[in-house]
Amino acid sequence: MMDDSAVREERDSLGTLWVPKDAWYGVQTARAVANFPISGRRPDADFIIATVRIKLAAAIANHAAGWLDERPYTAIRAACERILAGEHQDQFVVDRFQAGAGTSHNMNANEVIANLANVSLGGRRGHYDPVNPNDHVNMGQSTNDVIPTAIRLTLLAKLPRLLAAVEGMAQAFSDLAEQERDTVKSGRTHLQDAVPTTLGAEFGAYAWTLRRVAAMLAAQKPYLCQTGLGGSAVGTGLNTAPGYRQRAAKALAELTGEPIEPAGNIIAQMQSMSDIAAFSGMLRTLTIEVTRISNDMRLLASGPRTGLAEITLPAVQPGSSIMPGKVNPVMFEMLNQVAYQVLGQDHAATQMAGAGQMELNVMMPAMGSALFDAMDWLGNAIEAATQKGLIGLSVDRERCRAYAHDSVGLATLLNRAIGYAQAAEIAKTSQQSGRPVRDIVVEKDLMRAEDFDRMVLEAAQSAP
Known part of the structure; x- marks a missing residue:
């Protein structure tokens, strides 16, 4: 049996439903919680902040247009500022996988803000007077423009x-x-030894x-x-105040520090x-x-x-x-x-x-x-x-050096000095004998050891 002291009864267009007594959210949020026990993950913290900033920007725009009276505006603004300061963010409870477009999350925000506003004005949670979640907090808005903006x-x-x-x-x-x-180290292409x-x-x-x-x-x-x-x-601006788009964008720009503007x-x-x-x-x-x-x-x-x-x-x-x-x-x-x-x-x-x-x-x-x-x-x-x-x-610099000087790819450095064909022969000899290219070059009297070492370093560092 349900403990009546732990719940309150709220009504929406579908009927009545019990809501946890201490919850700042309301009936539509409670329905969504019951409908979507999917991931167990609540909304992203930055997404909550973004949604509440939109609600505050909307209130600012509607108040400036004369559509939202001073008393509900002040209460809505204070409620938003409390949430933005870190209070009651645990009251955003709808699962990340929910009704299409995010209506449930939008209403979660509307109900939390409305309840905070009403209690600040002497009212009770779940009694949406004088501030209504839809008529006041959601004024001039739809889930369809709130959620993509919040994302x-x-x-x-x-x-x-x-x-x-x-x-x-x-x-x-x-x-x-x-x-x-x-x-210096051996470069590698195709996971094979290459030039240094x-x-x-x-x-x-x-x-x-x-x-x-x-x-x-x-x-x-x-x-x-x-x-x-x-x-x-649907993008036509139905039920929005004159100048709302510009005012809301300006308010969002000030709240976020970003150059927000109407598309x-x-x-x-x-x-x-x-x-x-x-x-x-x-x-x-x-x-x-x-x-x-x-x-x-x-x-x-x-x-x-x-x-x-x-x-x-x-x-x-x-x-x-x-x-x-x-x-x-x-x-x-x-x-x-x-x-x-x-x-x-x-x-x-x-x-x-x-x-x-x-x-x-x-x-x-x-x-x-x-x-x-x-x-x-x-x-x-x-x-x-x-x-x-x-x-x-x-x-391990010594290991890098050893790999570089043991690489058959060093024969490539000889192309300009002795030509590709002779360099290929040296590479082949090195490959078959296991001897370093450097030793073969010195043995054939093609280059002094110190000159070869200098050439390797210069080739390794040749990129600007």
């Missing part, structure tokens, strides 16, 4: 943290590049690539700043998730590069006796439950796993971006969640791999 704001909020993690890894590689700029390079050049290339792809990701930001807020249900075509911005899909695509590009670099780090550290072992990664934990003394490249193994999961999130988001119909994309809640997770996971993984995998690694 874009959330991506904007997470972007600096992800970019900072990428820059941290790039800087760590830059530092290593400077440190190892004279460390330096470890510094290898690391410097990783840094440059990470910074380039970070810039490509950041270049998507202006598109996310174009909002469809004010489109209402050139509000209907299109509500129908289309192309900017979000493009952002996801650039997130995928970053992830692909991170995967490649992570794989390289594991190869370079392979060994310690039967692999390349040109570098030694910091030992952060024992590597085996059965083999004593084994240490694995766990941080880059972790980064690889996260990267593959992020690629899956991108694929899901991309498919959902194309799954909208007519004036609305109903897949938005899961689409947003996929990208929110992808950004958080990737940023955290990159930062952890940098701090515990890159910083503090050591280089």
Whole structure:
């Protein structure tokens, strides 16, 4: 039997329902909680903040237009500011997999804000007077313009943290590049010995690539700043105050510190998730590069006796439950796993971006969640791999040198001096005999040993 002291009765268009007495949310949220026990995961924290900022911006715009009276406006604003300060965020309880478009999350926000506002005005939870969730908190809005705007704001909020993690890894590689700029090693193509390079050049290339792809990701930001807020249900602006779009965008710009502005075509911005899909695509590009670099780090550290072992990664934990003394490249193994999961999130988001119909994309809640997770996971993984995998690694310079001077690829350096055909013969002799190219060149009186060594270093450092 239900304990009447622990619940309160609320009514909506479908009838009455019991709601936890101490809950700041209301009947529509309670229905959604009962309907969607799917993942057990509540909304992303940045997504909650973005949604509440939209509610505050809408209240500011409606009050400025004379549509929202001073008393409910002041109470709604205070309620939003309390949530933005960290209070009652645990009252956003609808599962990430929910009704299409995010109506349940939108109403969750409307009800929490309305109840906080009414109690501040002397009312009770669940009695929506004088502030109504739909008529006042949701004034001039629809789930259909609130949720896509909230997704874009959330991506904007997470972007600096992800970019900072990428820059941290790039800087760590830059530092290593400077440190190892004279460390000659064998280059490898097709996983076979190639001409010499330096470890510094290898690391410097990783840094440059990470910074380039970070810039490509950041270049998507202006598109996310174009909002469809004010489109209402289908983009026509039904039931919105004159000047609402501009006022709401201005308020959001002030609340977020981002150059938010109304999209050139509000209907299109509500129908289309192309900017979000493009952002996801650039997130995928970053992830692909991170995967490649992570794989390289594991190869370079392979060994310690039967692999390349040109570098030694910091030992952060024992590597085996059965083999004593084994240490694995766990941080880059972790980064690889996260990267593959992020690629899956991108694929899901991309498919959902194309799954909208007519004036609305109903897949938005899961689409947003996929990208929110992808950004958080990737940023955290990159930062952890940098701090515990890159910083503090050591280089076996003698091993790098030995590999470089033992490589048959050194015969390539002789092309201009003795021609390709004779250089190929030297390479063949080296391959068959196991003797270094250097020794064969000196033996044939083609070059002095010190001149050959100088040529190897210059070739390794020839890139600008």
